[in-house]
Amino acid sequence: MDLLNELLQTATDPRLRHVAIVHIPIGLATIAPIAAIGLVTFERHRATLRWVLLITYSAVAVTSLLAARAGEQTIPRFGTLTGDARQALVDHASLGEWVWVLAGIAAVASAGAFLRHGAAARAARWAVLGLSLACAGLVGLTGHLGGTFVHVHLPKAADTEHQRLRVEVQSAKTVSDQRERHFFERVEPVLAKSCVWCHTSTDGDPAGGLDLTSREGLLKGGQGGPVVVHGKPEESVLYLSVARTHPVLKMPKRGAKLPDEQIEAIAQWIRDGCVWTADPNR
Ligand code: HEC
Numbered sequence: 001m002d003l004l005n006e007l008l009q010t011a012t013d014p015r016l017r018h019v020a021i022v023h024i025p026i027g028l029a030t031i032a033p034i035a036a037i038g039l040v041t042f043e044r045h046r047a048t049l050r051w052v053l054l055i056t057y058s059a060v061a062v063t064s065l066l067a068a069r070a071g072e073q074t075i076p077r078f079g080t081l082t083g084d085a086r087q088a089l090v091d092h093a094s095l096g097e098w099v100w101v102l103a104g105i106a107a108v109a110s111a112g113a114f115l116r117h118g119a120a121a122r123a124a125r126w127a128v129l130g131l132s133l134a135c136a137g138l139v140g141l142t143g144h145l146g147g148t149f150v151h152v153h154l155p156k157a158a159d160t161e162h163q164r165l166r167v168e169v170q171s172a173k174t175v176s177d178q179r180e181r182h183f184f185e186r187v188e189p190v191l192a193k194s195c196v197w198c199h200t201s202t203d204g205d206p207a208g209g210l211d212l213t214s215r216e217g218l219l220k221g222g223q224g225g226p227v228v229v230h231g232k233p234e235e236s237v238l239y240l241s242v243a244r245t246h247p248v249l250k251m252p253k254r255g256a257k258l259p260d261e262q263i264e265a266i267a268q269w270i271r272d273g274c275v276w277t278a279d280p281n282r
Pocket residue numbers: 190191194195196197198199207208209210221222223224225226227237238241242249250251252253254255258
């Protein structure tokens with residue numbers, strides 16, 4: 001039972017299947033012309049060679065049909081390919097479609113070599129030779145394109161994709177670095193100097209219920225609810241209060257209006273999602 005299971009598993013292993021439906025047919029189609037040459041040359045082994053060719057081409061036709069169908073299903077798995085890689089894959093696939101057709105015709109011609117009618121059998125033998133050479137050539141070309149795709153284009157495409165992702169990650173990091181820097185260089189000092197002495201919970205009772213010493217405090221908001229809407233300063237009470245466009249709140253309370261560049265720094269910080277990081281150099 002174990003042995004049977006093992007055999008079944010081996011038979012369904014994708015790598016083995018690849019060998020069975022791709023490499024073996026390539027080998028067969030490559031050496032079959034020798035048998036076809038034998039068929040038109042030697043009278044003696046004609047009976048054997050006819051069988052050899054009929055079986056070989058039937059096998060090649062079936063396996064290459066399976067390979068073409070299996071290939072169709074794998075194409076989407078390569079993701080988005082561009083340029084040369086895509087072209088190589090498309091060429092490989094469309095040539096592959098002809099392999100099983102040609103092998104099938106070669107199998108039929110091999111069967112024709114069994115005909116009793118002398119002239120017909122002779123024509124069939126020559127047809128087998130021509131078809132077997134054409135088939136070997138086509139298989140060689142298809143295999144070459146497939147190999148080039150897998151061993152040259154695919155790694156290159158993967159490289160390009162890798163490179164693109166690296167740049168993306170890098171630039172995302174740069175952006176978040178810039179936002180963090182913006183906070184601890186241009187926003188935190190303003191909060192620390194002009195707001196925190198009233199808006200801190202160290203004495204248990206921040207002004208307006210709003211604690212501006214941490215992001216948690218900021219997001220919790222004050223007695224009137226949330227004070228920031230991420231990405232939208234003009235809808236954020238905190239911004240409106242410092243810009244003095246809020247109908248009631250004018251912050252810092254009882255103090256002078258903040259300089260414009262500080263107000264703009266706060267607006268930008270809210271636009272970027274209120275990033276809150278401690279200055280790593282402090
Ligand atoms: C002198 C103390 C004081 C300073 C300084 C101060 N605030 Fe206030 N803040 C208050 C008080 C008190 C309230 C409660 C509402 C009121 O009385 O106007 C308040 C309310 C607020 C609210 C509304 C909270 C809510 O939900 O009701 C926001 C937003 C706010 N302050 C932001 C700031 C910012 C930003 C700064 C710094 C630029 C700042 N405040 C500086 C005292 C202060």
